[in-house]
Amino acid sequence: MKKILAFTLCFLMCLSLFSCEKGTDKMNEKTTDETTYASDKASTSKNNGVNKAPSTQTKPTLSKKELAMKAYIAVLNNERTLKYPLHNSKEFDEIYIKKIYNFGQYNNATQAIIDMDKDGIDEMIVVNNGKKVILHYENDLVYGFDFLYDAMQTLYADGSFSWRHYENNINEYGVSRISFVNGRLKFQELYRNENYHKFYVDGVEVTEEKYYEYIGQNQKTAIEFTPIDMSALNEGKAIELASKHWNIENGSFDEETGYRYRFDAYRDGEKYHVCLYWFVDNTYYENLKCVMVDITTGEISQSNTIHAKG
Incomplete structure (x- = not known):
């Protein structure tokens, strides 16, 4: 009788160990599958641009x-x-x-x-x-x-x-x-x-x-x-006003000649002379026309000044 009981207990213990080992294998298998799936999914999302981190760059704000x-x-x-x-x-x-x-x-x-x-x-x-x-x-x-x-x-x-x-x-x-x-x-x-x-x-x-x-x-x-250095405040503005007056952008090309336009400005009292040139071979080639720009009012008047540069 004792031999039968001992045999039965050994059999049950072996069965229990076998069952645990099988469950562990399934869990490992499942974990491996899930890890692989998650890794593949993350890789796919990244490649598709879906998983990109949002930009943290912000424009600097003035005090x-x-x-x-x-x-x-x-x-x-x-x-x-x-x-x-x-x-x-x-x-x-x-x-x-x-x-x-x-x-x-x-x-x-x-x-x-x-x-x-x-x-x-x-x-x-x-x-x-x-x-x-x-x-x-x-x-x-x-x-x-x-x-x-x-x-x-x-x-x-x-x-x-x-x-x-x-x-x-x-x-x-x-x-x-x-x-x-x-x-x-x-x-x-x-x-x-x-x-x-x-x-x-x-x-x-x-x-x-x-x-x-x-x-x-x-x-x-x-x-x-x-x-107050008014020239520092107004030279760029004077060129901008002259550009709008002529409807020509500084640095743009003339369609007929292929030459590039350039502006030049210098201060004369309370006004700026702004002149338009063709720019050829990295030098000013020919003066086209000039205007006077009042630095206080922005008023534009014609100028007969010619500044040939070459």
Whole structure:
């Protein structure tokens, strides 16, 4: 009896081992098949362009500070209008900067760039023909504020400025700073005096001693204005306007001669001479015609200038 039981147990154990081994083989077979299928599928998808990773490249975005400078240059070049506050009104006029300067030319114009209201975005102060214009960038708009002569005398590195005012035999001198609220100027007076007899600090009358003590404790550094290089702003624009005027693209070929067109420009005062040439064997061959382009208004007039090059 014991021999029969032992034999039966051995038989069952062998059967169990055989069954497990077979199941493992099936699992391995299945896993191998699935792996091969997945690999083939991935390879096919890649070849068909389906499984390509999406591009992570993005266009570089300009900061608000960079956008402001780009906008100011466009305003100076009369390519963009600015918001100009109307006197004693909440309304704005939308004009080109040339209107503020009575359509005058840029005569030795200078500029200073400084963050006057400490919002992280620079203002540009342009001086031309004795008039200062503050360009302020806000919500993708450019606002312009003009100051005549003594209304803004010296601009300081902290954004404040000195001013002088004469009225009814009262000679006022002071220093203020400004902020911008919804395109409007807001003034904060730091200190001033009237005929050097009355003295004020933060709008409160003080003694002469306290007045000069405050100034001594708050020394300021003047900002230097630098010339505006209008040629750098306008040479390309002048060529572009002449190209549109002639309906000829710079570098295009003349169908009859097979010669390539070339433009040449040089500044003459407040205008550009823009001339059209045929370009042959890497040299200017013949001057065809020239125009004068006003760098402020963009107006085009004919020119009899001939500049033969060869």
